[in-house]
Amino acid sequence: MNSHLMMASIADFIGIAVLLVGLFALMSSHYMRAPLKSIAEYIRKAKRMQNSIPPGSFGLPLIGESMQFISSYRSSVCPDTFIAERRLRFGRIFTTHLFGKPTVISLDAEVNRFILNSDGRLFMPDYPTSLKQLWGKWAILMLEGSFHKRIHGVVATLFKSDDLKDHLLRHIEDFIQQAMESWNTNSTIYLEEEAKKISFQVTAKVLVGLDPGATTVALRTEFHKFIAGVVSVPINLPGTTFYSSLQSRARMVQMIKGIIEEREGNARHTDREQKHVVKVHLDVLGVLLEERRLMNSKEREEGGEREEVTTTEAMPLDAITDNIVSFFFPAEDSVAMLMSLAVKYVSECPRALLQLREENLNFVDKYKGEKMNSRHYLMQLPFTHCVLNETLRLGNIVKGVIRKALVDVHVKGFLIPKGWAVFPFFRGVHLDEAIYEDADQFNPWRWQEKVALSHYTPFGGGPRYCAGLDIARLEAAVFLHHLVTRYEWELGERDTLTHFPFVKLAKRLPINIIHKQNCKNQSFPTLYNPTLQAIHVMYARV
Numbered sequence: 001m002n003s004h005l006m007m008a009s010i011a012d013f014i015g016i017a018v019l020l021v022g023l024f025a026l027m028s029s030h031y032m033r034a035p036l037k038s039i040a041e042y043i044r045k046a047k048r049m050q051n052s053i054p055p056g057s058f059g060l061p062l063i064g065e066s067m068q069f070i071s072s073y074r075s076s077v078c079p080d081t082f083i084a085e086r087r088l089r090f091g092r093i094f095t096t097h098l099f100g101k102p103t104v105i106s107l108d109a110e111v112n113r114f115i116l117n118s119d120g121r122l123f124m125p126d127y128p129t130s131l132k133q134l135w136g137k138w139a140i141l142m143l144e145g146s147f148h149k150r151i152h153g154v155v156a157t158l159f160k161s162d163d164l165k166d167h168l169l170r171h172i173e174d175f176i177q178q179a180m181e182s183w184n185t186n187s188t189i190y191l192e193e194e195a196k197k198i199s200f201q202v203t204a205k206v207l208v209g210l211d212p213g214a215t216t217v218a219l220r221t222e223f224h225k226f227i228a229g230v231v232s233v234p235i236n237l238p239g240t241t242f243y244s245s246l247q248s249r250a251r252m253v254q255m256i257k258g259i260i261e262e263r264e265g266n267a268r269h270t271d272r273e274q275k276h277v278v279k280v281h282l283d284v285l286g287v288l289l290e291e292r293r294l295m296n297s298k299e300r301e302e303g304g305e306r307e308e309v310t311t312t313e314a315m316p317l318d319a320i321t322d323n324i325v326s327f328f329f330p331a332e333d334s335v336a337m338l339m340s341l342a343v344k345y346v347s348e349c350p351r352a353l354l355q356l357r358e359e360n361l362n363f364v365d366k367y368k369g370e371k372m373n374s375r376h377y378l379m380q381l382p383f384t385h386c387v388l389n390e391t392l393r394l395g396n397i398v399k400g401v402i403r404k405a406l407v408d409v410h411v412k413g414f415l416i417p418k419g420w421a422v423f424p425f426f427r428g429v430h431l432d433e434a435i436y437e438d439a440d441q442f443n444p445w446r447w448q449e450k451v452a453l454s455h456y457t458p459f460g461g462g463p464r465y466c467a468g469l470d471i472a473r474l475e476a477a478v479f480l481h482h483l484v485t486r487y488e489w490e491l492g493e494r495d496t497l498t499h500f501p502f503v504k505l506a507k508r509l510p511i512n513i514i515h516k517q518n519c520k521n522q523s524f525p526t527l528y529n530p531t532l533q534a535i536h537v538m539y540a541r542v
């Protein structure tokens with residue numbers, strides 16, 4: 001009964017809107033000559049629309065159902081109340097009104113895949129103006145069309161390359177070693193804090209080639225102030241969080257520009273005739289600078305003389321700084337969350353922890369003294385990756401993505417009207433009992449059986465799939481490897497998860513270190529790395 005009332009309210013809303021448009025058309029036509037036929041056509045169209053828009057409710061005027069959505073995902077007890085209630089009343093595809101827009105939420109894996117794969121044709125990302133101000137108009141999330149394709153391609157190619165992953169592995173292990181040095185038996189550490197420290201260092205390395213030091217610390221301080229603005233009221237006045245966030249963003253941009261200037265000062269530039277070597281740094285800044293050089297020189301060639309008197313650039317410097325700034329977020333926050341949640345889940349599931357430890361100790365034995373590379377960590381630790389898959393499924397670090405319909409879109413018998421927002425809600429699919437048995441339980445063994453990967457989208461899909469997924473998996477696998485082979489711990493104070501706006505552990509996951517492994521008998525896989533060798537020797541002397 002309730003659902004019918006809600007459906008009626010949407011239908012009324014559309015009916016009245018279409019009637020008003022019809023009336024306006026009639027009134028504005030010269031001498032009201034518009035044929036009555038066209039009004040009938042409008043009414044027929046309204047009827048057709050009201051029949052095919054997914055059922056649901058719009059909630060209150062202007063704010064719609066945003067408050068219910070937010071309070072549901074702020075709760076650590078029953079975060080999915082909002083979704084569960086509506087799924088029961090309306091099914092897996094329903095209409096609501098979120099953050100100022102009529103929105104279709106989809107908990108249907110097939111529809112979600114369709115939306116992700118139709119990016120750029122039927123849908124495009126749709127972020128509020130305040131977020132555009134924060135990320136910058138050139139950030140990958142804001143880009144469309146061929147420029148998006150180009151930036152995505154350059155970054156994805158870099159992140160897929162074994163050279164980059166192997167180069168990064170040395171640093172990941174180094175940063176983990178340094179962090180772990182301070183964790184001693186009988187001490188309590190805040191795992192989320194430690195994971196964030198490590199992943200920020202990895203991020204600074206992979207994005208701009210920075211080693212830990214004063215600049216990384218300064219960059220991290222500004223990044224934290226910057227990120228606070230993402231969830232603030234967007235009022236750009238001195239004293240507001242939003243204002244301070246924009247100021248920090250500007251300082252991050254200055255630091256990145258400083259690194260660029262330093263690189264360009266040192267660079268030996270290309271000159272094909274003189275056969276100079278191009279030095280492309282193995283990081284995101286390096287490949288974006290190279291891409292910019294290529295695009296701008298092509299632009300100049302094509303532009304001929306006219307180009308010399310204009311300042312047009314195919315790829316301005318802002319395109320580099322906006323992207324670097326925006327990559328800091330997934331690279332620091334999401335990866336650290338993956339590591340922290342994996343530790344929480346295995347700590348609560350002793351059988352999984354035991355198997356994880358066994359696999360990783362065997363791995364140490366098997367590759368004793370061998371030169372390790374990223375493929376070892378990505379391919380030779382199957383159970384570790386089952387743990388990570390399950391953590392991503394259950395933890396839903398990214399709940400879903402928001403898109404806008406570019407045209408009227410028909411899918412599974414429903415209409416998503418042009419201009420409406422659409423929210424493929426991955427979390428709703430990942431926690432669907434019809435797909436995953438005991439969906440709310442941590443069960444890494446399910447990944448040892450045949451699981452339909454088409455339902456599984458923790459890293460999105462289509463043209464905007466996560467370019468950094470291998471980096472995220474590598475970092476998390478190496479972290480788990482070192483943690484379980486060297487430490488025994490127990491969870492400290494009980495911690496809870498909240499989900500809005502981002503997944504967070506309320507207490508930053510305190511863990512008590514019970515035992516630090518005597519590393520004498522443990523052969524670290526990357527012994528040839530001089531820093532690690534020094535640390536290994538140090539441990540061996542303990």
Ligand code: HEM
Nearest residue numbers: 140330331334335338398401459460464465466467468472
């Ligand atoms: C556990 C960690 C991570 C998760 C869960 C995650 C999740 C996602 C998701 C769901 C998307 C799709 C966004 C959309 O469709 O609008 C995405 C895109 C992306 N992610 Fe990640 N990500 C993670 C780590 C990383 C890392 C480490 C990087 C690299 C620094 C990265 C870089 C990117 C990039 C470049 C895109 C493409 C955006 C676009 O083309 O519009 N991500 N990620």
